[in-house]
Amino acid sequence: NAGVTQTPKFRVLKTGQSMTLLCAQDMNHEYMYWYRQDPGMGLRLIHYSVGEGTTAKGEVPDGYNVSRLKKQNFLLGLESAAPSQTSVYFCASGRGSYNSPLHFGNGTRLTVT
């Protein structure tokens, strides 16, 4: 099993460009999450989904959109990238109960110039 796979691994964007980050999981998890991780800030939740066709805002949703058209995929979109969105983005999935752990991908390193 691959677990949680994120593509691409690296990307450089110019300010104002758009892009989509793809997350795929093969564990049949209901819940999926997008986090960003910045030095000194820890993991911050951007958006999450509790099932196919659902999405919800997390702690820092502004400037991002998400879609969960298929259970196994969760897409994170940046419509107009800004330098403040330079970060490492992690996707995670889980069974959704409060006592079940999250499984993380290995991240997408995004630089916006």
Add this chain to the structure above:
Amino acid sequence: QKEVEQDPGPLSVPEGAIVSLNCTYSNSAFQYFMWYRQYSRKGPELLMYTYSSGNKEDGRFTAQVDKSSKYISLFIRDSQPSDSATYLCAMTSREGGSEKLVFGKGTKLTVNP
């Protein structure tokens, strides 16, 4: 006061040392406590979890929870260079039908050969 506080370090120890990593929290509703390990350029992975106050051992690792003091610890005995990573505490609560997961900001540990 932040819900979860974790000393970011960095922490540098010689091989074979006992390492103590700690988090404090303010919300008494937290019930489930986890430690994630994150190697450089990788996603976090679950290391240990515990529900209750007391100690839980797994090989060289011991997770300790003191709910009365709202304090959790991870001890690493006979530390190895392969233990060099960032360690994140995490905790979950279930209140009023909704569940919350909060991560600490992580402590970077380096074990020197």
